[in-house]
Amino acid sequence: xxxxxxxxxxxxxxxxxxxxxxxxxxxxxxxxxxxxxxxxxxxxxxxxxxxxxxxxxxxxxxxxxxxxxxxxxxxxxxxxxxxxxxxxxxxxxxxxxxxxxxxxxxxxxxxxxxxxxxxxxxxxxxxxxxxxxxxxxxxxxxxxxxxxxxxxxxxxxxxxxxxxxxxxxxxxxxxxxxxxxxxxxxxxxxxxxxxxxxxxxxxxxxxxxxxxxxxxxxxxxxxxxxxxxxxxxxxxxxxxxxxxxxxxxxxxxxxxxxxxxxxxxxxxxxxxxxxxxxxxxxxxxxxxxxxxxxxxxxxxxxxxxxxxxxxxxxxxxxxxxxxxxxxxxxxxxxxxxxxxxxxxx
Amino acid sequence: xxxxxxxxxxxxxxxxxxxxxxxxxxxxxxxxxxxxxxxxxxxxxxxxxxxxxxxxxxxxxxxxxxxxxxxxxxxxxxxxxxxxxxxxxxxxxxxxxxxxxxxxxxxxxxxxxxxxxxxxxxxxxxxxxxxxxxxxxxxxxxxxxxxxxxxxxxxxxxxxxxxxxxxxxxxxxxxxxxxxxxxxxxxxxxxxxxxxxxxxxxxxxxxxxxxxxxxxxxxxxxxxxxxxxxxxxxxxxxxxxxxxxxxxxxxxxxxxxxxxxxxxxxxxxxxxxxxxxxxxxxxxxxxxxxxxxxxxxxxxxxxxxxxxxxxxxxxxxxxxxxxxxxxxxxxxxxxxxxxxxxxxxxxxxxxxxxxxxxxx
Numbered sequence: 001x002x003x004x005x006x007x008x009x010x011x012x013x014x015x016x017x018x019x020x021x022x023x024x025x026x027x028x029x030x031x032x033x034x035x036x037x038x039x040x041x042x043x044x045x046x047x048x049x050x051x052x053x054x055x056x057x058x059x060x061x062x063x064x065x066x067x068x069x070x071x072x073x074x075x076x077x078x079x080x081x082x083x084x085x086x087x088x089x090x091x092x093x094x095x096x097x098x099x100x101x102x103x104x105x106x107x108x109x110x111x112x113x114x115x116x117x118x119x120x121x122x123x124x125x126x127x128x129x130x131x132x133x134x135x136x137x138x139x140x141x142x143x144x145x146x147x148x149x150x151x152x153x154x155x156x157x158x159x160x161x162x163x164x165x166x167x168x169x170x171x172x173x174x175x176x177x178x179x180x181x182x183x184x185x186x187x188x189x190x191x192x193x194x195x196x197x198x199x200x201x202x203x204x205x206x207x208x209x210x211x212x213x214x215x216x217x218x219x220x221x222x223x224x225x226x227x228x229x230x231x232x233x234x235x236x237x238x239x240x241x242x243x244x245x246x247x248x249x250x251x252x253x254x255x256x257x258x259x260x261x262x263x264x265x266x267x268x269x270x271x272x273x274x275x276x277x278x279x280x281x282x283x284x285x286x287x288x289x290x291x292x293x294x295x296x297x298x299x300x301x302x303x304x305x306x307x308x309x310x311x312x313x314x315x316x317x318x319x320x321x322x323x324x325x326x327x328x329x330x331x332x333x334x335x336x337x338x339x340x341x342x343x344x345x
Numbered sequence: 346x347x348x349x350x351x352x353x354x355x356x357x358x359x360x361x362x363x364x365x366x367x368x369x370x371x372x373x374x375x376x377x378x379x380x381x382x383x384x385x386x387x388x389x390x391x392x393x394x395x396x397x398x399x400x401x402x403x404x405x406x407x408x409x410x411x412x413x414x415x416x417x418x419x420x421x422x423x424x425x426x427x428x429x430x431x432x433x434x435x436x437x438x439x440x441x442x443x444x445x446x447x448x449x450x451x452x453x454x455x456x457x458x459x460x461x462x463x464x465x466x467x468x469x470x471x472x473x474x475x476x477x478x479x480x481x482x483x484x485x486x487x488x489x490x491x492x493x494x495x496x497x498x499x500x501x502x503x504x505x506x507x508x509x510x511x512x513x514x515x516x517x518x519x520x521x522x523x524x525x526x527x528x529x530x531x532x533x534x535x536x537x538x539x540x541x542x543x544x545x546x547x548x549x550x551x552x553x554x555x556x557x558x559x560x561x562x563x564x565x566x567x568x569x570x571x572x573x574x575x576x577x578x579x580x581x582x583x584x585x586x587x588x589x590x591x592x593x594x595x596x597x598x599x600x601x602x603x604x605x606x607x608x609x610x611x612x613x614x615x616x617x618x619x620x621x622x623x624x625x626x627x628x629x630x631x632x633x634x635x636x637x638x639x640x641x642x643x644x645x646x647x648x649x650x651x652x653x654x655x656x657x658x659x660x661x662x663x664x665x666x667x668x669x670x671x672x673x674x675x676x677x678x679x680x681x682x683x684x685x686x687x688x689x690x691x692x693x694x695x696x697x698x699x700x701x702x703x704x705x
Contacts, residue, residue, distance in 0.1 A: 004612040055364040065555060067562030067611060075366045082360055083450065083458070083524070087438050091461040174416025178423035185427060189472040192512050193498070196476065251470075251516055264506075264515055271466055271516035278469075 006064060010057055014074075017050040017081055024084040051081040100283060101323060104276035108243070109324030111277070113253060117201060117246035121238070124205035125212075132213020145210040154211060158222030158229065161299070173293020180237065180292075181285040184244035188278050191248015192267070194255070201245040208238075232295045232305040235313040236288035243281035247274040280319075287312075356508055356520070358456030368456070368522040370509045371449040373500055376521055382443030387429050394421050430468035435461045440524075450524040454508060463517040470513035474499030543605035547591065553610050557583075565607040568600065576600040 020043070058074045066074075108114050132142045142151060183204070190196035215226040254270030255263060295308055355367045395418065402414040433441040439451040439459045451459050451467070475494035482490060499511035508520040553561065560583065568576050577599050584599030593602065 052362060055360070055362040058366060059364055065558045065610070067566065068559060069562065069566050078360075078364060078366045079358075079368055080524075082358075082366070082456070083438065083452070086361075086458050091435060168412070170412040171415035171419070174419035178419040182423065182427070185469060186472060189470050190476075192470055192473050192516060193476065196473070267516050268518045271470075272462070275462055275466060 007066075007070065010053075013050055013053055014057075014077060017047070017054055017077060020047045020050065021077075021080050021084055047081075048085060051078075051085055054078050054081060096279075099276045099279055104280040105319050105324030106326060107273060107276050107324075108246075108280065108320055110326060111246065111250060111273075113249040114243065114246040114277070117249055118242045120198070121201055121205045121242040121245065124202055125209040125238070128206045128209025129213035129216070132210040133216050134213075135217070142210050142214040146207055146214070151211075151214055154215065154226070155221040158215070158225040160222075161225055168297065169294045172297065173289050176289035176292045177286055180240075180289060181282055184240055184281055184285050185278075187241065187244045188248040188274075188281070191245065191274070192251045192255075192271075194249065194252035197245055197248040197252060201241070204241055228302050228305060229296050231302075231309045232312075233288045233291035235309055235316060236284050236291060239316055240281050240284035240288055243277060243284065247277035247281060250274040250277065284316075354509075356522070360456060368452075371447075371521040371523050372509055373503050375447055375449055375523065379441070379443035379447040379449055382446050383430065383441050384443075386442045387425060390429075391422055391425055394418065394425070428465075428468070430471070431461070431464045434459055434464040434468070444521075448524050449521050451514075451519050451521050454518050454520050459517075459519055463519050466517040467513035467519050470516055471499075471511075474502065474511045474513055537601075537604070539601060540605045540608045543601060544609040546593070547606065547609050551591075553606070558610055561603065561607040561610055564603055565611075568604070573600065 024047070054074065054077055058071075058078050061071045061074060128145065131138055132145070135142065146154075183200075187197055187200045187204075190200055212230070214220060215223045217223070220226075251267060251271045251274050254267040258266035261269065291308070291312070295305060354370045354372065356370055357365045357367055359365045398414050398418045398421075430441055434444075434451055437445070440449075444450060451464070453459055453463065472494075475496050476498050477495055478492035479495050480490065480492050499513075502511045502515065503509045506515065508514075510520055514520055564580070571579070580599035580603040584597075584602045587593070587602060587606070588595065588597060588599075
């Protein structure tokens with residue numbers, strides 16, 4: 001058979017496939033192609049049949065010695081149909097619970113990056129707090145670290161006892177979600193470059209620590225109010241920043257700790273691992289924002305805020321340790337024959 | 346030393362049907378406009394939301410819900426600015442509004458569509474690709490402390506990677522490809538009656554090689570863009586060995602010979618009846634027949650040779666011959682030929698392209 005006749009024969013199907021693609025691209029379904037037999041399931045079946053036929057034509061193009069122009073046409077037709085047949089996977093909200101309550105804590109528990117980020121953050125935080133508290137060690141540390149103006153603003157803000165109205169709570173929690181989660185996400189994104197992430201983490205640790213230390217000075221104005229304010233949401237928020245940085249560092253670490261993979265593949269694998277940790281961090285940021293919006297500025301007695309703080313710390317510990325304990329390893333170990341058991345933890 | 350690889354912007358993808366097809370990758374100059382459009386759309390939506398919320402706030406201020414409106418505003422701003430790309434790419438089959446406008450699409454490096462997790466990763470990491478930030482104050486002395494992202498890191502990553510991926514693409518395992526629109530199946534049509542006539546003089550057992558078939562197809566697709574002299578110049582390289590092999594007359598037009606071979610390989614069918622050759626019947630282009638009487642055309646010179654003059658000779662033929670009548674030549678032969686009437690346009694200046702047939 002000559003090529004012209006072959007093309008003439010196949011073109012009918014190709015143009016039908018093109019029509020189906022046209023209607024799929026607009027609506028995501030085959031109904032609008034104008035043919036009656038393209039409605040519903042029948043249309044989808046017809047589409048996949050035509051797609052497979054076009055694939056076969058492309059595979060045989062070399063054998064048939066099709067002209068290069070026709071081969072290019074077929075490449076595009078197949079690519080176009082491929083994009084319609086295999087569509088983007090939607091989010092699966094039912095899998096989010098698994099990610100948050102199973103994958104993320106286990107990842108956090110086993111990931112050394114979390115330990116590094118936590119150590120860096122809380123270490124620098126404590127150091128800055130110590131230096132900010134005792135002005136005699138490095139004179140003027142707090143002023144140079146945060147800025148004299150900011151410090152006086154901070155003192156002014158907490159001069160009066162906490163007593164905000166409901167209006168204030170709602171709008172402020174919205175603001176905290178936007179602002180603080182934004183900081184966390186930025187920290188995470190910079191992780192792929194490592195240095196900006198570490199810088200961002202260290203800067204936040206030092207600035208926050210200095211403020212805490214400064215307000216803890218006996219002569220600070222409004223120090224009591226400040227600590228009453230930060231008690232409730234502190235555990236959630238500080239952990240969330242450390243976690244976001246840890247997730248970012250996990251990606252960046254893939255650059256040089258490749259575990260035998262090609263560098264780019266290693267980044268990809270590590271990034272996939274980092275997503276659940278980042279999700280957990282975003283959840284903590286949101287919880288912190290609501291606490292910061294509703295509980296922290298409220299005129300509730302200090303005891304309740306302290307109890308909430310202890311409770312949230314306990315919740316985080318439970319999440320990290322109990323949910324995060326390497327359960328799969330144990331299950332796996334019980335299935336393996338004795339002697340083959342991998343090391344616990 | 347490793348041999349340098351050619352720069353190539355196509356990438357082969359193997360589908361689950363075990364078919365490899367080519368995608369064209371989208372470079373920075375296609376992606377930047379898409380990003381700018383997205384930026385505009387994003388800010389447009391945010392402004393729209395703020396206006397709507399302000400109106401709602403006016404209504405709500407009486408009932409004391411204005412703080413909820415404010416909180417909604419903050420949260421919507423946060424969601425739109427961080428998750429615009431993620432949501433659109435996931436639910437819009439790998440495209441955002443800007444990508445759709447620029448005709449590009451994100452897919453997996455395996456050629457599969459993008460999943461929500463990958464879309465999330467590549468969109469979150471965009472902010473790292475946008476580094477380093479440049480403060481306006483370094484150009485204008487008393488400018489506000491505004492930092493403009495330069496995108497140098499993403500650009501570098503795109504230049505250095507095979508699939509033109511930025512860092513976010515690398516981490517998510519995605520790539521951006523050109524989503525082509527407006528293409529048609531090219532079908533060459535032969536209108537010149539001398540082509541089938543000449544094609545019938547190739548021996549029946551002659552099979553062209555694969556590379557020759559490809560060369561013929563490319564030549565037939567492009568010959569309409571070339572001047573006749575140029576066509577002959579190009580065709581001569583392949584035509585001369587053929588003329589020697591099949592003992593054609595030496596003054597045969599190389600372009601016509603190549604076109605006939607193309608017809609023979611792609612368009613003719615061995616079972617086809619020989620087309621009605623009209624006045625050309627009995628004419629032989631072979632060298633051994635050069636001195637024999639040539640049937641109906643015996644008294645006129647060779648119709649397949651390139652000629653200079655073209656007086657109107659056989660109006661009946663011209664109507665069928667259409668555009669592919671013989672061309673003028675530089676070979677110096679000045680012989681009358683069966684030619685289009687003077688009223689028809691000259692094939693030398695305007696060659697009609699074989700049109701793709703209209704879609705049914």
